Structures are given as structure tokens and as C-alpha cells.
Amino acid sequence: MKQRAPRYSRWLFGALLAVAASIQCAYADDPIQGIIGKDNWLFYTVEITDINEEPAANASIDLIRRFNKVLARNGITLAFTMVPLKARIYEKHLPDDARLTPYMAANYDRMMKALQAGQVSVIDLNGPFLNSPKRNSDTPLFMRLDTHWSPTGAMVAAEAIRAGIDADPLLKKTLGEIPEEKYTLIMDKHKVNTPSHDLTKKLPEGSPTYAPEQVQSFLVSREQKPTSLLGDGAAAAVTLMGSSYAAPWYRLPDALRYTLQHDILDISVEAIQGSWVGMESYLRDDSFQTSRPKLLIWEMPERDMSKPPNFKYREDRYQSDNTEWLLRSAAWVQGTCTPSPVAAKVVAGGLAASAADSISAGKTGKQDFIEIDFDKPVGKLDYLSASVTTDGSKNLVLEASGEGTETRWFDVPVPGNGAEHVLRSPLPSGGKGFTKLRIYPGKSRAFVFKGLQMCRQPEDLLK
Numbered sequence: 001m002k003q004r005a006p007r008y009s010r011w012l013f014g015a016l017l018a019v020a021a022s023i024q025c026a027y028a029d030d031p032i033q034g035i036i037g038k039d040n041w042l043f044y045t046v047e048i049t050d051i052n053e054e055p056a057a058n059a060s061i062d063l064i065r066r067f068n069k070v071l072a073r074n075g076i077t078l079a080f081t082m083v084p085l086k087a088r089i090y091e092k093h094l095p096d097d098a099r100l101t102p103y104m105a106a107n108y109d110r111m112m113k114a115l116q117a118g119q120v121s122v123i124d125l126n127g128p129f130l131n132s133p134k135r136n137s138d139t140p141l142f143m144r145l146d147t148h149w150s151p152t153g154a155m156v157a158a159e160a161i162r163a164g165i166d167a168d169p170l171l172k173k174t175l176g177e178i179p180e181e182k183y184t185l186i187m188d189k190h191k192v193n194t195p196s197h198d199l200t201k202k203l204p205e206g207s208p209t210y211a212p213e214q215v216q217s218f219l220v221s222r223e224q225k226p227t228s229l230l231g232d233g234a235a236a237a238v239t240l241m242g243s244s245y246a247a248p249w250y251r252l253p254d255a256l257r258y259t260l261q262h263d264i265l266d267i268s269v270e271a272i273q274g275s276w277v278g279m280e281s282y283l284r285d286d287s288f289q290t291s292r293p294k295l296l297i298w299e300m301p302e303r304d305m306s307k308p309p310n311f312k313y314r315e316d317r318y319q320s321d322n323t324e325w326l327l328r329s330a331a332w333v334q335g336t337c338t339p340s341p342v343a344a345k346v347v348a349g350g351l352a353a354s355a356a357d358s359i360s361a362g363k364t365g366k367q368d369f370i371e372i373d374f375d376k377p378v379g380k381l382d383y384l385s386a387s388v389t390t391d392g393s394k395n396l397v398l399e400a401s402g403e404g405t406e407t408r409w410f411d412v413p414v415p416g417n418g419a420e421h422v423l424r425s426p427l428p429s430g431g432k433g434f435t436k437l438r439i440y441p442g443k444s445r446a447f448v449f450k451g452l453q454m455c456r457q458p459e460d461l462l463k
Contacts, residue, residue, distance in 0.1 A: 034202035040210060041093035041144045042199035046303055047085045051103045053306035060308045061111060063326055065118030066461065070330045077174040077295050080115060081161060082302040083245050084108055084126040086142045089135065108302055121171050123164030125157055132156050139216050145197035148244065151217040151251040158255035161297065174295045178237045180261045182223035191216045220254035236265040241282055242299030243275055244268055265293065275300045276309040276325055277318050283332035284413065289422050323462065327426040330457055331383040337455035340382045343375045344454045358450035369438045370449055377402060377433025381457040383426040387450050391418035393442035398425060405431035418446065
């Protein structure tokens with residue numbers, strides 16, 4: 001998952017075009033989302049918001065506050081940062097009929113203060129972008145024809161993140177405990193054309209055409225090869241978890257390697273999935289479960305703060321109840337199992353001929369299952385923990401039931417690579433709590449289930 005610092009090239013152009021296509025699909029129900037501004041600048045209609053979006057943004061702030069507390073209790077320091085609105089940074093290029101609303105003008109600072117009041121270490125990018133001498137240069141901070149920042153903007157963001165870390169005692173201490181690695185920077189001497197122009201695809205039919213945009217990029221390289229016996233496979237203690245702005249081809253990962261002088265694990269998610277799905281997917285992954293970072297930098301576009309997990313215009317498969325997102329994510333973060341008052345056991349039925357502590361099966365089909373009984377109803381803060389191996393199947397279906405409680409199904413993604421992996425799953429219900437659970441491994445060449453525990457999250461998680 002580590003990325004090195006390639007120059008812009010044909011494969012990179014292809015990747016940029018693929019990302020632009022995925023972003024275009026994110027709000028496919030309304031394809032005309034481009035705004036033609038002044039001086040050949042284009043903008044995104046989803047950035048034009050008003051105070052009606054404040055409750056949704058506040059829901060995101062509350063989730064981040066609670067999630068930050070979970071991370072801290074488990075030895076992980078969070079640095080949260082938001083990509084500012086292109087429409088605010090380049091307001092002068094907006095058309096006269098699409099000006100900043102008062103809410104847009106002040107919302108970044110409002111959200112920062114709210115996050116800080118919730119004890120979140122949040123790093124400001126809005127101020128550094130507004131005050132950057134490069135803002136109105138011939139290498140602007142955002143691309144004119146694209147939603148994303150330019151390589152220049154990515155470097156300004158990386159410099160601001162470093163400054164924000166140095167100004168925050170907790171972040172500075174955490175980064176200081178991680179051994180540095182020397183990275184060097186070489187600026188490209190000439191500008192090059194970039195195919196990244198996603199906003200031109202969001203304009204009405206018959207709109208003007210635009211010549212390719214030019215950007216000036218840079219090369220970041222590690223001065224010495226790693227000395228670890230694990231070589232390039234050694235785990236990075238800093239993770240950048242972000243949106244498409246954090247994708248390697250938009251240059252933030254390498255810019256951060258240079259400004260922080262540390263290697264980072266960089267993970268970015270497409271707009272169609274959203275930051276919440278991206279974070280949860282990372283927490284489930286072995287890259288987190290086996291090599292937890294000391295410093296987690298979470299980048300989220302400012303405009304996505306009003307799109308919490310339950311955002312109704314996101315595809316159904318990427319939507320989630322806000323509280324349930326927190327319950328699932330917090331369960332994956334827990335480093336140890338705090339025993340729950342609920343006891344669980346695998347009982348006879350399905351793949352188990354008799355009650356057993358572990359199940360090891362060969363080939364399984366869609367109808368195969370194991371059944372687990374709970375001695376009392378499962379509460380919201382309880383979660384199931386076990387080790388699971390599937391060879392082929394990449395999804396477990398959990399069927400939870402109980403007297404006076406509507407049966408519910410949960411999908412839990414698994415790698416399906418035949419290796420042993422952690423399984424953690426809360427089982428929230430709308431009633432008294434579930435007392436029975438069936439786990440369907442699906443079509444697999446092998447299935448192993450062992451180490452069943454019922455664990456409990458901190459009592460103040462939802463308070």
C-alpha cells in the first residue's frame with residue numbers, strides 16, 4: 001500500500017482519469033454540477049451550501065469527537081484536517097450568481113472550533129490557503145478545471161499539516177517518538193499538461209471547451225533505503241487516511257513524506273464511497289489490525305462534513321446509521337477485549353455436529369452456517385470477537401434474532417484469502433437485544449471459526 005513518488009506519466013494520467021470518472025458517478029442523479037466561473041475557472045455545485053446543512057455537519061463533528069476518544073484510549077493519536085472549499089479560496093473567480101453564502105464563509109472556522117472544543121487535534125488548512133503567497137500565482141493551489149488541489153496546493157497543505165503538528169504538543173510528541181527517515185525534494189523545472197479536469201464533465205451540454213491545464217509538480221524520494229530487516233515492507237507508524245485529495249497522483253502523500261520526514265501509509269477512497277466507509281474499511285484491514293499507527297492523519301473535504309454516514313444521497317451500500325458506524329469502528333479499534341456480561345457459545349446445528357469451541361470445515365455453501373447462543377440479550381455496547389478464516393468467500397452474513405426483537409442481517413466483509421483474520425461485530429437491535437446468531441460463511445473452500453469472545457465497549461461511548 002506504500003506509494004513512491006513517480007513523475008506524471010501515462011499510467012498516472014490514466015489513474016487521474018479513472019478517479020475523475022468515479023467522482024462523476026458519486027452524484028450521478030444530478031450530472032450538471034459544474035459551475036462556469038470567471039477567468040476560465042470551474043467550480044462544484046455541491047460546495048454551495050447554506051445553514052440548512054449545519055445539523056448534518058454537527059453530527060459529523062460529534063462522531064469525530066467520540067471516535068477520537070476511542071483512538072486515544074487505544075494508543076493512537078488523531079490529527080484531523082479538512083480540505084477547504086475551492087469556492088472560498090478562489091471566491092473572486094466565482095460567477096456573480098453563485099457567491100459565497102454567509103454560512104460558507106464562516107463554516108470552516110465554526111467547525112474547527114467545535115472540534116477543538118471536543119478535544120480533537122484539528123489542523124487548519126483554510127487559513128494557510130487563504131494567506132499563501134502562491135494562492136494567486138501562476139501555480140494556483142487548486143486546479144482551474146478540477147475539484148482537486150494542484151501539486152502546489154498539496155505541498156502547501158503538507159506544510160500546514162507539519163506546522164499544525166509542531167504547534168500541538170500532543171501531535172508533536174507523537175511524531176517525535178517515531179524515527180525519522182530522510183526524504184529529498186526536487187521541483188520539476190517545467191509545467192506539464194494534466195488530464196485532471198473532472199468539472200468539465202459536469203457542465204451542461206453545449207458548454208465551452210477548455211484547453212488542457214498545466215501544473216508544476218515535484219519528485220520526493222527516500223535518501224536511503226530502509227535498514228529494517230523487513231525492508232520496504234516495514235510498517236509505517238504514520239497513516240494518512242483520506243479522500244481522493246489524498247490519492248498519490250494528487251501529490252499529498254509524497255508532500256507529507258517530505259514535510260514530515262517520515263514514511264507514511266497512504267490510503268484514499270473514492271467520493272462514491274465517502275470518508276466514513278473508507279475509515280471503517282481501513283480499521284478492518286490487516287494493515288491496521290496487525291500494524292497500528294501511532295499517528296493517524298484523517299483528511300476529509302470540508303464539503304463532506306455535511307455528509308455523515310447516514311447521508312441519504314449516498315448509494316445504499318455505503319450508507320449507515322451514524323451510531324452504528326461508531327459502534328463498528330470503535331469495536332475494530334479496541335486493542336484488548338473487555339469482557340461483556342453476555343456469554344456466548346457455539347451450539348449444535350449447521351456445520352457443528354455438537355457444541356464446540358471452534359469450527360473447522362471444508363467446502364461450504366450458501367446455506368451452511370454455525371449457530372451461537374447468548375445467555376442474555378446483547379446490548380449496544382457488546383460486540384462479538386473471533387478469528388475467522390475463509391478461502392474464497394469475501395463476505396459473512398450474520399443473522400441475529402431473539403424473542404421480541406425483529407430478525408436482522410449484517411454483512412461483514414472478509415479477505416477470503418485462506419488466512420486467519422480478526423472478526424469483530426456489534427449486534428445492535430431495535431428491541432430487547434438478540435439472543436441467537438447464525439453466521440453464514442458463504443461459498444468457500446475452507447472455513448475456520450475460533451476464539452469466540454463477547455466484549456464490551458466503554459460505557460461512555462454513546463454519552
